[in-house]
Amino acid sequence: MKLKLFILSLLTIVTLNSFSQRFDGHTSKVKTPDGKEHFNVTPKYPGGRAAFFSELSEKINYRRNNKQVRTKVLISFVIDIYGKIGDIKIIESGGEKLDKKCIKALKKMKKFIPAKMDGKAVPTTIKLPLVFQ
Numbered sequence: 001m002k003l004k005l006f007i008l009s010l011l012t013i014v015t016l017n018s019f020s021q022r023f024d025g026h027t028s029k030v031k032t033p034d035g036k037e038h039f040n041v042t043p044k045y046p047g048g049r050a051a052f053f054s055e056l057s058e059k060i061n062y063r064r065n066n067k068q069v070r071t072k073v074l075i076s077f078v079i080d081i082y083g084k085i086g087d088i089k090i091i092e093s094g095g096e097k098l099d100k101k102c103i104k105a106l107k108k109m110k111k112f113i114p115a116k117m118d119g120k121a122v123p124t125t126i127k128l129p130l131v132f133q
Helices: 002-018 048-060 096-107
Strands: 027-031 037-041 071-079 085-092 115-117 120-122 124-132
Antiparallel strands (some): 027 037, 071 124, 115 120
């Protein structure tokens, strides 16, 4: 249990520090060069970011053999207009076994509330660094 909490806190800290894309339902107004204003809402996971990372950590259930090893998996995925995760790709591998666990865990996650642009659902690509220590 302590290990899971430790991994979750590290995932959250590292991800918050190096994660430029948002998926917390944030609303922004963007003005295009032609002067039109667009309202964008980022995708949101039910329960928020903390719930996402907590569930992901539980589903990955990573056990390291060497406590000194720091492993990173950089993964990308698309949240489609229905909120479903798909098109999962490993950008930086953490090893075949860990990569497979990350992909399998993402496939089991709940649906997101999809991103919206001007009120219309749009697909969104997320790049997510997962660091295991």
